[in-house]
Amino acid sequence: MPRVVVFYEPGSADVLKVEERPIPELRANEVLLSVEAIGLNRAELAFRLGKYLEVPNKYPSGLGFEAVGIIQQIGSEVTYFRKGQRVATLPIFSMHEYGSYGELVVMPEYSLTLCPEYLPAVDAASIWMAALTAYGGLIYTGGLTSGEYVIISAASSGVGAIAMQMARSVNAKVIATTRNPLKKMYLMDSGAYDVLVTTEEDMLARVAEITSGAGADVMFDAVGGSMVSKLVQAASFGGRIVLYGTLSTELTVFPLLLALQKCVVVHAYRNLSMVRFPEQRKKAEKFILDRLEEGVINPSVDRVFPLTSVVEAHRYMESNQQCGKIVLVP
Amino acid sequence: MPRVVVFYEPGSADVLKVEERPIPELRANEVLLSVEAIGLNRAELAFRLGKYLEVPNKYPSGLGFEAVGIIQQIGSEVTYFRKGQRVATLPIFSMHEYGSYGELVVMPEYSLTLCPEYLPAVDAASIWMAALTAYGGLIYTGGLTSGEYVIISAASSGVGAIAMQMARSVNAKVIATTRNPLKKMYLMDSGAYDVLVTTEEDMLARVAEITSGAGADVMFDAVGGSMVSKLVQAASFGGRIVLYGTLSTELTVFPLLLALQKCVVVHAYRNLSMVRFPEQRKKAEKFILDRLEEGVINPSVDRVFPLTSVVEAHRYMESNQQCGKIVLVP
Numbered sequence: 001m002p003r004v005v006v007f008y009e010p011g012s013a014d015v016l017k018v019e020e021r022p023i024p025e026l027r028a029n030e031v032l033l034s035v036e037a038i039g040l041n042r043a044e045l046a047f048r049l050g051k052y053l054e055v056p057n058k059y060p061s062g063l064g065f066e067a068v069g070i071i072q073q074i075g076s077e078v079t080y081f082r083k084g085q086r087v088a089t090l091p092i093f094s095m096h097e098y099g100s101y102g103e104l105v106v107m108p109e110y111s112l113t114l115c116p117e118y119l120p121a122v123d124a125a126s127i128w129m130a131a132l133t134a135y136g137g138l139i140y141t142g143g144l145t146s147g148e149y150v151i152i153s154a155a156s157s158g159v160g161a162i163a164m165q166m167a168r169s170v171n172a173k174v175i176a177t178t179r180n181p182l183k184k185m186y187l188m189d190s191g192a193y194d195v196l197v198t199t200e201e202d203m204l205a206r207v208a209e210i211t212s213g214a215g216a217d218v219m220f221d222a223v224g225g226s227m228v229s230k231l232v233q234a235a236s237f238g239g240r241i242v243l244y245g246t247l248s249t250e251l252t253v254f255p256l257l258l259a260l261q262k263c264v265v266v267h268a269y270r271n272l273s274m275v276r277f278p279e280q281r282k283k284a285e286k287f288i289l290d291r292l293e294e295g296v297i298n299p300s301v302d303r304v305f306p307l308t309s310v311v312e313a314h315r316y317m318e319s320n321q322q323c324g325k326i327v328l329v330p
Numbered sequence: 331m332p333r334v335v336v337f338y339e340p341g342s343a344d345v346l347k348v349e350e351r352p353i354p355e356l357r358a359n360e361v362l363l364s365v366e367a368i369g370l371n372r373a374e375l376a377f378r379l380g381k382y383l384e385v386p387n388k389y390p391s392g393l394g395f396e397a398v399g400i401i402q403q404i405g406s407e408v409t410y411f412r413k414g415q416r417v418a419t420l421p422i423f424s425m426h427e428y429g430s431y432g433e434l435v436v437m438p439e440y441s442l443t444l445c446p447e448y449l450p451a452v453d454a455a456s457i458w459m460a461a462l463t464a465y466g467g468l469i470y471t472g473g474l475t476s477g478e479y480v481i482i483s484a485a486s487s488g489v490g491a492i493a494m495q496m497a498r499s500v501n502a503k504v505i506a507t508t509r510n511p512l513k514k515m516y517l518m519d520s521g522a523y524d525v526l527v528t529t530e531e532d533m534l535a536r537v538a539e540i541t542s543g544a545g546a547d548v549m550f551d552a553v554g555g556s557m558v559s560k561l562v563q564a565a566s567f568g569g570r571i572v573l574y575g576t577l578s579t580e581l582t583v584f585p586l587l588l589a590l591q592k593c594v595v596v597h598a599y600r601n602l603s604m605v606r607f608p609e610q611r612k613k614a615e616k617f618i619l620d621r622l623e624e625g626v627i628n629p630s631v632d633r634v635f636p637l638t639s640v641v642e643a644h645r646y647m648e649s650n651q652q653c654g655k656i657v658l659v660p
Contacts, residue, residue, distance in 0.1 A: 053591050224586045238603060246586055254584040256554045256576055256598070261383050263603035266596040268586070273568060273593035 003330070004102030005310050006060035010050030013314035017060075018307065021102075028077035029109050033087070036121035038100050038307070038328040039066035040317055041129050041158070042222075042245070047095050048314070053270070054094060062099025065091030067107070068115055068124040078109045087112040091129045092275045101310060103330040113285055116292070123299035126158065126325035129271075131288040131297065134163035136274040137220050137242040139170065140284065141267045146171040148217035151207065151234060153177045153227060154247060155187055155195075158325040161300040163220055164190050169296045172218070175210055177203070179320075186323045190300075198227075207234040215239060215262075225250030228266075235264050244269045300324030333660070334432030335640050336390035340380030343644035347390075348637065351432075358407035359439050363417070366451035368430050368637070368658040369396035370647055371459050371488070372552075372575070377425050378644070383600070384424060392429025395421030397437070398445055398454040408439045417442045421459045422605045431640060433660040443615055446622070453629035456488065456655035459601075461618040461627065464493035466604040467550050467572040469500065470614065471597045476501035478547035481537065481564060483507045483557060484577060485517055485525075488655040491630040493550055494520050499626045502548070505540055507533070509650075516653045520630075528557075537564040545569060545592075555580030558596075565594050574599045630654030 001020040009015055026032060044063045046052035068088045071081055081087065089100055089111045098107055115124045138144045150167050154160055155176035167174045168191050176192035178184065179199045187195045194210050196203055207216055215236035221227055225248025231241050232255050241264055259266075275281040291297045302322040305313040307330045317326050331350040339345055356362060374393050376382035398418045401411055411417065419430055419441045428437055445454045468474045480497050484490055485506035497504045498521050506522035508514065509529045517525045524540050526533055537546055545566035551557055555578025561571050562585050571594055589596075605611040621627045632652040635643040637660045647656050 053587065228584065228586075243586060243590070246590070252584040252586045254558065254582040254596075256558075256573060256582045257383065259598035260573070260576070260600055262598070263600050264598050266584075266598075268589035268592070268594050268596075270590055270593050 002102060002104035003307065004062060004105070005064070005099070005307070006062055007048060008059050010048065010056065013048070013311045013318065015048065016310050016314060018310060023104055024106055026073055026075040026106060028075045030075045030106050031071050031078055031081060031109060031112065032073040033067060033069035033105050033107055034072050035067045035069040035100070035103055035105055035330050037068050037125035038064055039125040039127075039129060039158070040313060040326040040328065041065055041091070042247070042317065043091070043129070045314060045317060046246075052095075054096060057096050061095070062101065063095055064100030065089065065095070066125050066129050067100035067105060068121045069105075072104065075109070081109055081112055086115045086117065088115045088124050088128055090132060090271070090275065092271055101307070101328065103307065116289065119292070119299075122301055122304055122327045122329065125327055126299045126301050127162070127288070127292065130159045130162040130325065131166070132271045132275070132284060133159045133244055134166045135284050135287055136271055137244050137269045138163055138166055138218065139287070140274050140280065141269050142218040142220065142240045142242045144170055144172050144218045148172045149175060149211050150218040150220060151175045151177065151216045151231065152220050154222040154245070155192065156180070156183045156323045157222060158300070159222065159244070161190060161324050162297055164192060165297040166291070169291055175207060175216060183323060203230050204233050211236070218242065221245070223247045224252050226253070228252050229255045232259050232262065232264055235262050237262050239264045241266045242269050243267065301327055303327075304329060332432060332434035333637065334392060334435070335394070335429070335637070336392055337378060338389050340378065340386065343378070343641045343648065345378065346640050346644060348640060353434055354436055356403055356405040356436060358405045360405045360436050361401050361408055361411060361439060361442065362403040363397060363399035363435050363437055364402050365397045365399040365430070365433055365435055365660050367398050367455035368394055369455040369457075369459060369488070370643060370656040370658065371395055371421070372577070372647065373421070373459070375644060375647060376576075382425075384426060387426050391425070392431060393425055394430030395419065395425070396455050396459050397430035397435060398451045399435075402434065405439070411439055411442055416445045416447065418445045418454050418458055420462060420601070420605065422601055431637070431658065433637065446619065449622070449629075452631055452634055452657045452659065455657055456629045456631050457492070457618070457622065460489045460492040460655070461496070462601045462605070462614060463489045463574055464496045465614050465617055466601055467574050467599045468493055468496055468548065469617070470604050470610065471599050472548040472550065472570045472572045474500055474502050474548045478502045479505060479541050480548040480550060481505045481507060481546045481561065482550050484552040484575070485522065486510070486513045486653045487552060488630070489552065489574070491520060491654050492627055494522060495627040496621070499621055505537060505546060513653060533560050534563050541566070548572065551575070553577045554582050556583070558582050559585045562589050562592065562594055565592050567592050569594045571596045572599050573597065631657055633657070634659060
């Protein structure tokens with residue numbers, strides 16, 4: 001029987017168990033994938049802790065948004081995809097229903113995208129959450145364009161790495177933030193226009209200096225909490241703030257008067273708000289695949305663990321040492 | 331010498347003084363208006379208190395955004411407007427530089443719009459702040475369209491009254507909120523689809539009931555503070571929240587996780603964010619003048635005071651009894 005990762009209660013990484021489970025019956029719109037690689041996301045840490053946008057509604061629960069694999073079986077109403085194709089999953093389903101952490105996993109057809117043959121599995125599994133979020137947040141929602149300044153917080157994350165590449169691909173200037181001074185060099189090497197170490201530097205003074213007082217045009221934030229006030233302060237007139245994460249556990253205070261002075265816009269962004277429009281989803285996939293092929297955006301894999309070391313992999317992600325993506329292979 | 335309202339320190343309504351002042355020299359881009367009527371706004375209460383988006387940078391300070399009057403003189407570079415024309419001011423200047431509370435006032439040419447002859451001065455002076463804010467907030471920024479539900483908070487204000495009319499003119503359904511149960515009838519008579527008395531009713535339960543669980547598509551809020559969390563809770567998926575005021579003195583907490591679940595967008599709206607685009611300003615003026623002429627939007631004047639009773643007029647506005655606009659006449 002194939003191995004799959006499940007958990008029986010919310011909690012620390014130890015709650016994750018690798019178990020053998022029978023292959024489930026496919027529903028009409030589903031496919032069965034033999035998994036080559038699995039991309040890890042903070043969303044799964046939060047889901048495991050019962051602190052994600054959705055909380056497990058049954059136990060044992062599976063988890064995981066990203067997998068690359070070969071289609072082994074298709075449901076009766078699967079129309080576009082065929083057995084034998086190599087696909088990646090887009091993180092646009094509910095973890096109540098599906099999870100990518102396993103050797104053989106069931107996925108809904110609507111979540112699939114063809115995986116280019118030239119991409120190794122480990123790389124392909126590290127692209128879609130990050131690239132969809134970066135494209136949807138920066139380009140589709142934030143409207144980032146040439147010459148603009150963009151603040152990318154938590155820039156050493158998987159999303160941050162791709163977001164920096166994507167911002168550069170439209171000729172925007174990236175101000176990358178990190179809490180960890182040891183990551184400064186990595187971020188400069190990754191193409192940041194400048195790097196702010198938020199635990200050591202005065203963010204506002206530095207953004208003012210970098211932007212010659214104009215402020216940042218777009219802000220792409222994984223943090224929330226007190227970061228939001230700082231971003232409003234760092235914003236240009238009409239600045240666009242795209243919030244996509246909740247790394248901070250602080251209360252998020254919104255500085256209303258300052259926001260009105262600057263006429264800022266705040267978008268709470270999830271990929272769902274883009275991919276629900278089929279035309280827009282197609283556009284996003286094409287943008288990302290084109291730039292992958294051109295080498296303008298590149299997978300950034302920090303470390304690969306075997307599926308059986310999922311507990312260690314989650315702990316490593318929680319330790320916040322990584323620069324880029326963590327990947328599991330069955 | 332013409333009389334003008336000034337104040338020498340921030341404070342309660344008593345700080346306002348009616349004084350005779352010499353007519354100032356016109357600069358190249360300015361006009362001199364003999365004022366027929368002055369529309370009052372909460373912006374001026376806040377400015378008088380030193381709590382507006384801008385605070386007085388010199389004393390004595392004038393104040394006031396809206397006036398209707400006849401052009402008496404023009405500066406050397408005034409090109410579009412002529413002596414003798416009847417104009418209204420759009421509230422798109424800084425009160426550091428200009429104020430409308432007076433018998434003869436100087437205004438920059440860029441703030442002027444021609445005033446239709448059929449509109450009595452008292453009505454004309456009560457239109458532009460409200461109508462620009464309502465158009466800019468609801469239509470230009472909020473994208474309100476036919477069939478949508480829109481929550482309009484503090485709906486009995488001058489902006490609220492016009493916003494309700496404008497929302498109805500695009501066939502949206504208005505959920506009006508007020509703190510004062512005595513205003514419920516007025517708001518229903520003004521065309522609200524439903525009225526929520528926020529001091530008496532559970533806003534979320536009522537919005538859910540009114541919208542059959544879907545939530546409100548657009549929210550147009552003058553309040554801030556705890557209202558913002560309520561609006562995020564009351565929002566539909568992808569709901570657009572337009573904040574344009576700070577009536578509440580509470581801290582504005584932003585419920586980030588809930589906002590992400592719903593993918594809401596929050597716009598901090600001021601007219602400046604629209605009128606800085608000349609094409610968009612023209613479009614806004616035309617939209618408003620067309621609907622005034624059609625009688626689809628109507629001035630809603632609550633009470634008229636003489637200019638010399640400016641202290642009483644400000645106190646009346648602060649008492650929050652009014653339904654519609656308060657106007658001064660010299």
